[in-house]
Amino acid sequence: MPVNIIVCVKQILDPEIPSRDFRVDAEQREAVRGAANLVTNIFCENALETALQLKEKSGGKITVISYGADSTEDALRKALAMKADAAIHILNDGQAHPDPLSVAQVLAAAIRKLGEFDVVMLGRESGDWGVGQTAGLLAEELGVAAVAFVDKVEIGADGLQLKRQTDVGYERVAATMPLVISITNDEHNVPRIPKTRDVMMSFRQPLTKWTLEDLGVNAAEVRAGNHYYAVVDLFIPVQELNCEFVDGDTLEARVEKFAQRIIEVTGSM
Template sequence: MKSCVLMAYVPDTASVIKVAAAGNRIEEADIKWIVSPYDEYALEEAIRLKEAKGAPVTVLTYGPERAQQGLRECLARGADAAVHVKGGEGTFGDALAIAKVLAAAVRKSGPFDIIFAGIQGVGSDNALVGAMVAELLDVPHVTGVVKLEIGDGAITAHREIEGGTEVVTAPLPCVVTAQKGLNEPRYPSLKGIMAAKKVAIQAFVPADLGVDEGALAGAGATCRWKALALPPAKSGGVILKGEEDPAAAARELARLLREQAKAI
């Protein structure tokens, strides 16, 4: 049994995001990059599978040079091999283009019995890539998984749906995307960090996989980022003084919720 984890290296969720001069990208200077938190759940599940059934873990990413550091972090946590498809500047945020590159990389590095990914990358938050990779590979997928049992040739997965939990079975191989709650990711060990630097990372460019990245970024693009804007700054809020006439303050609060916030 072998598993694969699709990993995105994304801005730290605590980063202060600024729009770059070009207007359709974020300013990358001063950004600290991290393994996308949902991918940490995916990796943890793969490592647990390795611990339970001896399934070696390959981590795969598509991104610029810096993404190699994310692969090292995954190796430090216990992944066995890493594949880096270098590129992604032109296809940023285009889920189908990214899925095409990743599916080609999975074919090249596989076969794998199970492919894990985060439910979404916290970079552009599309939540499409995992399912698209599965379609391109022509295997089933289960998204947003919070509990997973891996049996012989099939999985049973619990996924969150509105107002409840859906229990799904699927044959292997398949794609599983991890939701918060699936597990508690481990910290890398210092020994793992020191060992990770000795692992050779297999590097490709999309052309090595038979993918024309230029076409995906140009005529074949399914998504273009026209402009980015920061959310409007939060106002200071309104404080209703209710000490003297609580009933009047409550009426005013109800009026504001109904008329201004349109919440009730």
């Protein structure tokens, strides 16, 4: 049974940027890119990997969608190199960090414009803002069911068999399509490294580009990207990274202080 899969990906600031290099622009309430790179959010890559594995078994098609600035093209090219079938770039020419409802509305409009789909896969959250809402809101926008924190997708008797991680173990979910699922990482969905040949080929593949106007969304509202929530402050918490070496005249006194500090931090949790 061929499955028509849509994977939504997001390009983010490299989460591995060392703390000492990390700056924020308090005015814009955004992180400063500086010398850091942009990467595809890891959970989105887990989602694409899950989709690729599903397609390898079921057949079908994978369309990757991303809503983002010009640089987002890189993330989509990489998805193509990983062997997604098609890529759609919806240009974000508005607020750099739009609220999740704006994003979900854009993605929903794009998916409707594409027509039929069986399953939409998204990463559980992004490594920058960690909002963790896009999948849920997208399901509501599309009016379909959703399953969160899935780490394995298989073809079931009557749709899909999903395995997902819970606080204490795992659950299996039987689901009929259409469906939105959010993907979490697992040893089985470590994103594949694209083959060099495919990387080079990806630069020659077509990339669909849509603007907000193409989608029939409320472009002004979506561009502002703050009708759901607004970031009113962004700051780097002052860290006293200076290690406090416990002092005291005797070893016993120092251990006493050490023990007290342990109680303080464990008790406050």
